[in-house]
Amino acid sequence: MRFGLLGTGPWAGITHGPALAAHPGAELVGVWGRRPEAAEQLARTLATRPYAEADALIRDVDAVAVALPPDIQAPLAVRAARAGKHLLLDKPVATTPELAREVEAAAAGVASVVFFTLRFADASGAWVDGRAAEGGWLHGRADWFSPVFGGADSPYAASPWRKEKGALWDVGPHALSVLLPVLGDAEEVHAVRGPGDAVHLTLRHAGGALSTATLTMSVPPEASGVAVELRGRAGFAELPGRDEAGPVAAYGRAVDALLEAVRTGTAHPCDVRFARRVTEILATAEGRLSL
Template sequence: MKCGLLGTGPWAQRTHGPALAAHQDVDLVGVWGRRAEPTGALAQQLGTRAYADIDALFADCDAVAIALPPDVQAPLAVRAADSGCHLLLDKPVATTPEAARAVTEAVERGGVGCVVFFTLHFSDTTGDWLRETARRGETFRARSAGDWQVGRADWLSPVFGGADSPYTASPWRREKGALWDVGPHALSVLLPLLGEAESVTAARGGVGDTVHLVLRHASGASSTCTLSHSVTPAAAGVTAEVRGAPGIAELPLREEEPAVSFGRALDALLETARTGGDRDHPCGARFAEAVTSVLHRAQEQLPPLE
């Protein structure tokens, strides 16, 4: 598959680019970025071509991977899909329901494949856990014994709390905070296991950008999230669990580098492109749209970050 990369920031340099360049079934055609100098530097690093004209890159590609802020990503994803390119997108796909819906409509209109890189679904240990935990719930549901009833997901990061991180200076993360950056990870665990979120209540509390969510799911289950980029390095960590008739299921540690997981997302895109569209993929455009909807409903209840 001939693939292009949009974006030149740390995530493109550390994850998207190396995985695209290393994948045996992908030909990395070129890189497009918003500034010429870093575009040229990343293209040289990856042994490919720098593109100044994004439409020329679309014309030369079967697919594009996008590593750009969500509000830049969404309209470019629409343009790429309308050009016939399959899409490997990052989370969140957008920060408004309208922009996320536009991506879904473009994917459906163009009949292209779309996979959104919700990292936990493509990491070996956590992806297996998500699938096995979903099966456990379905087994109990089939026996009329109930299934998962309560869940929680806490994503506590020190990106703004003193960590030496390449993402600390990210303008969009500074503006949107952990709600939009790690909130999608939390929801990527809770929504597949507990069902669609019928309601969400959000409040700020604690240091910096820390936010708390309470969700009521269509299944009757409930869940909570605590999301922050402002904890100290010593307090950082990720925990998630669901509880119900099958017992307790705790999310294991993710033990591999994101670039390895991204390679599996590429595998998923190749398969989705072969089978047609993203209709059956659990991390397709429609799921990403649902995640954006929940986060937007939460955002409407919160004061702006200072």
């Protein structure tokens, strides 16, 4: 499948680009970015060509992989889907329900996968699927303590959209991508602010299960960590540690998932429909914070 990469930032250079260039089922046709010089540099690194116009790259490919801020990603995804191109997007798909629904509507005739990293990492993805199959979970807890704005040497610390939207929108999708498949859709959402960009969510899920999520990107590196716990009729379960293979391997599995969705016509669980629901829940939480 011929892919075009839209985006030239750290995530595109560290994860999307290398995974696409190495994937045996993908041909990386070219790269487009908002900064032409960055597109030229990344294209050289990936042994492909830079494009001056996004629409020109969209015309030349079968699918687009997008590594851009969510509300820049969404309109480009709409344009690509309306042109009949399959979508490999990143989370969150958008930061307003209206934009997310527009992406979902445009993608009705194409295959789509949204890269929720833990759902495609080998160990954590298998864990989520296994716990969802077991059922009977009554309580969940997800803690995402990231040091991006807390003093870590992170390439994402300079990200304008992350500074503006904070942990709710950057790491919140990770928490929901683990909790929702296991506990069910969130029918009630509450949120309170904490120190820095910290947000604490309380969710009541379909079927009555309860969960909480503490999200922050402003803790010092010594306080960072990710933990997910479930309790229910099956006992206690804890999310395994991060895969040593890293995000490039996980993104390769997302490419596999898109290829399979195209081949079979069967929607993937992490498609734009699921991503739209994640955006709706986070937007509801954001609204609760302003009350």
